[in-house]
Amino acid sequence: MRRLQLPYVxxxxxxxxxxxxxxxAAQVLGYVQQDDQKSNxxxxxxxxxxxxxxxxxxxxxxxFDLSGNPLVxxxxxxxxxxxxxxxxxxxxxxxxxxxQTALAxxxxxxxxxxxxxxxxxxxxxxxxxxxxxxxxDPNQYGKSATLTGCLGQESVFFNPVVYxxxxxxxxxxxxxxxxxxxxxxxxxxxxFDDPGYRTFNDAPMVVNWNGLAYxxxxxxQVLEHSANVGAxxxxxxxxxxxxxxxxxxxxxxxxxxxxxxxxxxxxxRTPTNSPRLWSPSDLTRQAFGQSIFATPLQVAMxxxxxxxxxxxxxxxxxxxxxNNGRIVTxxxxxxxxxxxxxxxxxxxxxxxxxxxxxxxQPAQVPGYTIAAKxxxxxxxxxxxxxxxxxxxxxxxxxxxxxVILVKIDRPQATIYGGTAAAPVWxxxxxQLMWYYHIPPDAP
Amino acid sequence: xxxxxxxxxxxxxxxxKPILAAKRRRQLHPFFFSxxxxxLSISSVLLIGLMAILYLTQLGQAxxxxxxxxxxxxxxxxxxxxxxxxxxxxxxxxxxEYIAGSAKALGLVPADPKIVKVLTIxxxxxxxxxxxxxxx
Numbered sequence: 001m002r003r004l005q006l007p008y009v010x011x012x013x014x015x016x017x018x019x020x021x022x023x024x025a026a027q028v029l030g031y032v033q034q035d036d037q038k039s040n041x042x043x044x045x046x047x048x049x050x051x052x053x054x055x056x057x058x059x060x061x062x063x064f065d066l067s068g069n070p071l072v073x074x075x076x077x078x079x080x081x082x083x084x085x086x087x088x089x090x091x092x093x094x095x096x097x098x099x100q101t102a103l104a105x106x107x108x109x110x111x112x113x114x115x116x117x118x119x120x121x122x123x124x125x126x127x128x129x130x131x132x133x134x135x136x137d138p139n140q141y142g143k144s145a146t147l148t149g150c151l152g153q154e155s156v157f158f159n160p161v162v163y164x165x166x167x168x169x170x171x172x173x174x175x176x177x178x179x180x181x182x183x184x185x186x187x188x189x190x191x192f193d194d195p196g197y198r199t200f201n202d203a204p205m206v207v208n209w210n211g212l213a214y215x216x217x218x219x220x221q222v223l224e225h226s227a228n229v230g231a232x233x234x235x236x237x238x239x240x241x242x243x244x245x246x247x248x249x250x251x252x253x254x255x256x257x258x259x260x261x262x263x264x265x266x267x268x269r270t271p272t273n274s275p276r277l278w279s280p281s282d283l284t285r286q287a288f289g290q291s292i293f294a295t296p297l298q299v300a301m302x303x304x305x306x307x308x309x310x311x312x313x314x315x316x317x318x319x320x321x322x323n324n325g326r327i328v329t330x331x332x333x334x335x336x337x338x339x340x341x342x343x344x345x346x347x348x349x350x351x352x353x354x355x356x357x358x359x360x361q362p363a364q365v366p367g368y369t370i371a372a373k374x375x376x377x378x379x380x381x382x383x384x385x386x387x388x389x390x391x392x393x394x395x396x397x398x399x400x401x402x403v404i405l406v407k408i409d410r411p412q413a414t415i416y417g418g419t420a421a422a423p424v425w426x427x428x429x430x431q432l433m434w435y436y437h438i439p440p441d442a443p
Numbered sequence: 444x445x446x447x448x449x450x451x452x453x454x455x456x457x458x459x460k461p462i463l464a465a466k467r468r469r470q471l472h473p474f475f476f477s478x479x480x481x482x483l484s485i486s487s488v489l490l491i492g493l494m495a496i497l498y499l500t501q502l503g504q505a506x507x508x509x510x511x512x513x514x515x516x517x518x519x520x521x522x523x524x525x526x527x528x529x530x531x532x533x534x535x536x537x538x539x540e541y542i543a544g545s546a547k548a549l550g551l552v553p554a555d556p557k558i559v560k561v562l563t564i565x566x567x568x569x570x571x572x573x574x575x576x577x578x579x
């Protein structure tokens with residue numbers, strides 16, 4: 001337009017939010033709805049920090065000469081514009097891109113409805129990667145207005161890591177074991193008889209996901225086999241409601257993580273919060289991650305706590321805010337001790353076995369030790385082939401640095417956590433180790 | 444001869460006060476009051492002309508400075524826009540998607556994890572930097 005030099009046509013500069021990365025971390029950033037009057041952050045960081053990012057428009061009042069130039073000698077007043085603050089996120093753009101690409105490819109290959117991936121720095125609680133598929137381009141958000149994510153339940157503009165609660169499935173068995181280990185009620189080598197099913201006098205029968213009977217089975221093997229019977233036995237017969245639910249609360253389930261003001265908190269029935277609806281059946285099912293809703297962030301934070309010697313860190317996404325020279329840096333914050341360091345160490349070794357001898361084997365990264373658990377959750381009312389396949393774990397297991405969670409919603413080509421989500425987990429883990437130059441730790 | 448004001452400690456005689464009106468008349472009589480009307484008019488015209496020239500000169504300088512300032516401001520706005528464009532180009536070209544696309548266009552392919560060999564060297568000790576003694 002400028003080059004055409006059209007007569008009586010003037011170009012008026014306007015501020016316009018652009019996203020050079022396109023779809024990169026779009027669901028984390030959100031977008032700015034822009035019109036002639038005002039621009040407003042609608043989703044994600046843009047919404048959360050809208051006031052800070054917007055700044056203040058300035059004004060200039062002056063007497064003008066015939067050419068339209070303001071007169072220096074005339075009376076004038078100027079109110080300078082205040083720039084919006086600069087936010088630095090904890091997201092690593094290279095890792096984010098790699099994860100987003102791998103996740104989108106997997107969702108497409110497996111014919112899945114959607115997917116989520118998350119990487120957290122265990123020592124600080126900083127979010128390194130937050131990815132969802134499908135996603136959108138904030139430069140052209142209007143084109144994605146009809147797209148949905150999170151199993152069609154939410155608009156694609158919502159960040160599924162924070163807003164999409166799901167039944168985590170067998171990933172929760174690690175939390176059940178954590179509660180029992182911390183109270184000294186079990187050891188990794190504690191055994192029980194697993195005939196492939198278990199009846200309870202006050203709850204429906206629980207069967208293993210593959211119907212197999214493992215006979216005498218240690219707690220470590222319960223995780224290796226991902227045995228529902230073993231998890232239900234620990235929750236119902238060893239822990240009981242009074243000793244189980246406080247740990248769900250301490251791990252942060254059913255509570256906001258504090259990362260976003262409108263985040264989904266998830267829910268689960270307890271004898272206290274649902275005295276009429278709760279039954280021991282809830283307890284036996286929650287032991288293996290059914291009848292409980294949690295966000296991917298909550299699940300990943302639980303694993304980060306186990307990896308961080310039992311201390312839960314506060315997850316955060318903004319590492320620094322530079323408000324016109326005033327810089328505020330986020331300091332890592334330990335929230336609370338959830339389990340003892342000893343219990344965390346025992347559980348880490350159990351999860352390492354789950355990765356070397358159990359269903360999480362496909363997630364193994366050559367040269368590195370990992371501690372991981374798979375999850376294949378079904379939803380009541382849907383056929384059993386409609387699963388939410390996931391893997392959660394940390395790497396390197398001997399000196400944990402990163403927690404990775406991958407979740408594939410309703411994959412068709414393969415429906416299990418170990419086969420659908422584990423390859424992505426492995427790819428992310430491998431890339432993390434290379435990218436951050438972490439020396440191999442596998443013996 | 445003995446005078447009264449010569450007395451030590453005696454009151455001094457005050458000088459006679461000038462008449463106020465006469466004093467004011469003297470003050471209000473600068474030189475041009477003695478000029479004739481023609482000379483006074485010419486002087487006034489000259490003075491007004493001089494002031495007008497001075498004013499116009501100042502105004503001209505101000506307008507010129509204003510023009511310059513506007514040019515600078517316009518230049519600044521242009522440079523600011525150019526800077527924004529460049530910032531956009533840089534951020535776009537630094538985005539992983541662009542880099543990956545460029546790498547692909549160059550014929551590069553992602554590293555295959557299967558062909559990466561991990562060598563474990565037992566009892567490896569960290570090598571001390573040669574110039575470590577130079578560091579403070």
